[in-house]
Amino acid sequence: MFHALSPMWRGAAKCWARALPTLSKTSSLPSRFFSEWKLGKLNHIAIATTDVNKAGAFYRDVLGATVSPVQPLPEHGVSVVFVELQNKSKIELLEPLGDTSPIQNFLSKNPGGGVHHICLEVSDIAKAVAHLRKQNVRTLTETTKIGAHGKPVMFLHPKDCNGVLIEIEQE
Numbered sequence: 001m002f003h004a005l006s007p008m009w010r011g012a013a014k015c016w017a018r019a020l021p022t023l024s025k026t027s028s029l030p031s032r033f034f035s036e037w038k039l040g041k042l043n044h045i046a047i048a049t050t051d052v053n054k055a056g057a058f059y060r061d062v063l064g065a066t067v068s069p070v071q072p073l074p075e076h077g078v079s080v081v082f083v084e085l086q087n088k089s090k091i092e093l094l095e096p097l098g099d100t101s102p103i104q105n106f107l108s109k110n111p112g113g114g115v116h117h118i119c120l121e122v123s124d125i126a127k128a129v130a131h132l133r134k135q136n137v138r139t140l141t142e143t144t145k146i147g148a149h150g151k152p153v154m155f156l157h158p159k160d161c162n163g164v165l166i167e168i169e170q171e
């Protein structure tokens, strides 16, 4: 591969090749550079509300969006409605379901509702979870769960993510 380069660039490439193992140990470059997984696209932004039908009607009737039917997800303690957007990303409307919904405290603190979490796709969720735990990012369950799109998901503690609850989803 070095043969296609001019002597100056060949020298620089060799220098980088020597430096890479050291840099990976000292985390001088972004860790994703060395990871076996990659961050993908924004899958959705989730909004907590006390009434997904009412919130869905706003997106459908006022903003003209395509809105899914209500989907109860008892294993997650929420009912969801998806608002489809042009670029394939979505807005997920969440309403508490059951007595122990994980969004109940959030709604008690924010009775008018609000942005609850963002969901980012990853190329390999098992590797991403292992990597994040090594970086001292707390995961909110021991193992992944199957999310609203039938794919494995994991939530990361907002206190370890600059105050934002992050869901990662297998792409």
Ligand SMILES: C[C@@H](C(=O)O)C(=O)SCCNC(=O)CCNC(=O)[C@H](O)C(C)(C)COP(=O)(O)OP(=O)(O)OC[C@H]1O[C@@H](n2cnc3c(N)ncnc32)[C@H](O)[C@@H]1OP(=O)(O)O
Pocket: 046, 073, 076, 078, 080, 092, 094, 102, 103, 105, 106, 115, 116, 117, 119, 140, 146, 147, 148, 149, 153, 155, 157, 158, 159, 163, 164, 165, 167
């Ligand atoms: C269907 C699926 C899918 O899309 O596939 C879903 O969306 S399921 C969507 C619902 N499922 C989930 O959210 C699962 C993951 N969430 C959880 O495990 C929980 O909601 C926690 C994030 C751990 C929060 O739990 P809980 O509200 O009981 O605890 P808490 O009130 O003591 O909160 C601890 C601290 O985190 C902060 N905190 C709580 N929720 C937050 C949020 N959404 N964004 C940013 N910060 C948040 C609180 O203000 C508090 O900070 P201070 O101490 O400074 O006051």
